[in-house]
Amino acid sequence: MEAKTVSQLWDLPIEVGQKILEFLLDDLAQVMRLCSVSKALQRWIQKDCLPQLRRLECREAYANTGVEPSLHALVIKHSMKCVQRIVFHNVESEDWYDVHHGQSNERAAQIPLAVLLAPHCSQLRYLDMTKCIDVTESSLRMIGMHCPNLQHLDVSGCEGVTDMSLCTVGTNCSELRLLDVGGTPVTDAAIIRIAQGCPGLECLKLCNTGVTDASIEVVARHCTRLQILDVYDTDVTDVGFERIGQHGPQLLYLNQLLYLQVGTAGDLITDASILSIAKNCPKLRCLGLCDTGVADASIQQVAKLCPELEYLDVAMTGVSDTSIEMIARRCLQLKYLDVAHCDVSDKSIRTVGEKCQQLTYLVVSNTEKVTEKSLQNVAKNCPRLLSIEWEECLGINDVEALARKLRRHCQWFGKLSKSDFIPIFVAENSSFLFYDKEAR
Numbered sequence: 001m002e003a004k005t006v007s008q009l010w011d012l013p014i015e016v017g018q019k020i021l022e023f024l025l026d027d028l029a030q031v032m033r034l035c036s037v038s039k040a041l042q043r044w045i046q047k048d049c050l051p052q053l054r055r056l057e058c059r060e061a062y063a064n065t066g067v068e069p070s071l072h073a074l075v076i077k078h079s080m081k082c083v084q085r086i087v088f089h090n091v092e093s094e095d096w097y098d099v100h101h102g103q104s105n106e107r108a109a110q111i112p113l114a115v116l117l118a119p120h121c122s123q124l125r126y127l128d129m130t131k132c133i134d135v136t137e138s139s140l141r142m143i144g145m146h147c148p149n150l151q152h153l154d155v156s157g158c159e160g161v162t163d164m165s166l167c168t169v170g171t172n173c174s175e176l177r178l179l180d181v182g183g184t185p186v187t188d189a190a191i192i193r194i195a196q197g198c199p200g201l202e203c204l205k206l207c208n209t210g211v212t213d214a215s216i217e218v219v220a221r222h223c224t225r226l227q228i229l230d231v232y233d234t235d236v237t238d239v240g241f242e243r244i245g246q247h248g249p250q251l252l253y254l255n256q257l258l259y260l261q262v263g264t265a266g267d268l269i270t271d272a273s274i275l276s277i278a279k280n281c282p283k284l285r286c287l288g289l290c291d292t293g294v295a296d297a298s299i300q301q302v303a304k305l306c307p308e309l310e311y312l313d314v315a316m317t318g319v320s321d322t323s324i325e326m327i328a329r330r331c332l333q334l335k336y337l338d339v340a341h342c343d344v345s346d347k348s349i350r351t352v353g354e355k356c357q358q359l360t361y362l363v364v365s366n367t368e369k370v371t372e373k374s375l376q377n378v379a380k381n382c383p384r385l386l387s388i389e390w391e392e393c394l395g396i397n398d399v400e401a402l403a404r405k406l407r408r409h410c411q412w413f414g415k416l417s418k419s420d421f422i423p424i425f426v427a428e429n430s431s432f433l434f435y436d437k438e439a440r
Contacts (some may be wrong), residue, residue: 055085085126086117118142125149130180131157137165144168151175156182156205166190170197180205182230191215195222207232207261213240220244228259232288236262241273244280257281263290263313274298278305286311290338299323303330315340315363324348328355338363340389345369353378363389371395372402379409386410 114129115138124147129135135158143150144165150173155161161184169176170193177200181190187210195201195215201223206215212235219226260277262269270293277284278298284306295318302309303326312327315338324344327334328351337352340363349370352359359382364370370393379385387410396402 054082056083057087081120082123083121084123086121086124087126087128088114088130088132114139115142118146121147123149125175126152128152128154129158130154135160137162140165141168144170144172148172149175151177153178154180155184156180158184161186163187163190167193170194172197174198174200176201178203181209182207182232184209186210188212188214192218195219199223200225202226203228205230206234209234211236213237213243216240217243225256227256229257230259230261232261232263235268237268238270238272241269241276244276255280256283258283259286259311260284261286261288262292263288267293269293271295271298275301278302282306284309288313289317290314291316294318296320296323300326303327307331308333310334310358311336313338314342317342319344321345321348325351328352332356333358335360335384337361339367340365342367343369346371346374346395349374350377353381357382358384360384360386361388364393365389365391366393368394372398372405375402376405379406 114135118124118139119142124143127143127147127150132155135155137160140155140161141164143153145168150169153169153173153176161181163186166181166186167190169179170190174197176194176198179194179198179201180203182205186206191204191206191211192215194204195218199222201219202225204219204223204226205228207230211231216231216236217240219229257277257280260281262273269289274287274289274294275298277287278301282305284302285308287302287306287309288311290313294314299312299314299319300323302312303323307330309327309331310333312331312334313336319339320343324337324339324342325348327337328348332355334352334356335358337356337359339348344364344367346369349362349364350373352362353374354377359378362375362378362385364375370390372395375388375390375396378388388406390396390402
């Protein structure tokens with residue numbers, strides 16, 4: 001938007017001009033620049049009539065906007081009162097903000113933008129700071145102290161997140177529904193405080209953190225609405241999930257759980273954990289168990305007790321045809337199946353093709369007994385199939401010939417990867433999306 005256009009808005013009634021700008025503007029740097037070149041908007045600032053932004057995108061470092069620091073502070077003070085959604089687009093150092101003290105020739109003090117925004121964003125509900133590499137303890141504590149209505153907080157990949165700062169969030173943000181701290185150094189101390197202070201939590205992502213069984217038990221006790229739990233690559237073991245089961249089915253801990261990811265835990269997670277989960281989580285839709293110690297016993301129970309299952313990753317586990325056939329016969333809504341490096345054969349894969357009409361993606365890589373026949377059967381019988389992965393299958397002789405045959409049925413064969421099928425939960429209708437259309 002040009003400065004001339006903004007100046008023309010000044011001729012309109014202030015209320016009309018405010019609404020127009022609130023609709024058009026969502027980038028803080030853009031707002032700053034407009035205010036710096038438009039005397040009309042500067043007059044609005046003085047009258048406390050600056051448009052009240054509802055959403056905010058932070059795409060660049062504000063040191064590069066060419067706006068005086070004093071104007072930064074005024075704009076933040078007057079336009080952030082109603083903002084509900086802020087997204088930092090992987091900006092380095094949270095967009096360090098230069099604040100000049102005293103004379104103009106004195107050295108500027110650098111303060112994270114989030115620290116300056118938080119006191120003025122009491123209505124904030126959604127905050128995404130994914131991979132802001134220099135998120136500090138002070139910035140997250142300020143958010144916890146001043147944003148009591150926060151419902152969505154994603155600080156995954158932020159190495160500066162600490163237990164103390166997250167405890168502040170747990171103490172003050174009782175409305176929190178989603179928390180993603182994947183890839184941060186948080187431990188049980190923070191997650192236990194979050195669980196105790198945020199009983200309405202629905203999504204908790206803890207992959208690649210320092211949490212243990214202690215967190216899982218407390219989360220299960222306090223967060224009875226939890227639908228998504230990701231403890232991929234953590235120190236969670238069978239003990240944590242068994243403790244949940246020991247409290248008895250009458251308590252129905254985690255009975256709302258739809259998504260569970262516990263992959264790459266080696267022998268820390270075995271059939272004992274999944275048996276407990278299957279008994280307590282009848283609504284389970286997505287189960288990720290890659291590279292764990294599970295085998296047929298627990299997967300058979302999942303098939304019996306979790307008929308709504310849509311996503312199953314048992315790559316590099318001890319499952320065989322026995323459990324996969326049972327999954328195929330009982331979980332008819334199955335859309336994603338990964339049995340790479342498993343002892344499966346044409347027998348179970350053929351059953352998958354015959355029974356799972358909703359199948360979208362199949363992975364049979366590094367198996368020894370799967371041949372062209374079963375894969376062609378899957379392609380013919382699953383009208384929604386988009387792709388099959390079958391690298392290093394010893395039972396497939398003519399790779400190119402099979403690829404040509406599969407392309408007749410799978411429009412996107414060879415064009416998609418597993419990352420396109422990461423389940424994304426849609427809270428509005430409690431469903432999962434498995435394919436990003438942008439990948440097409």
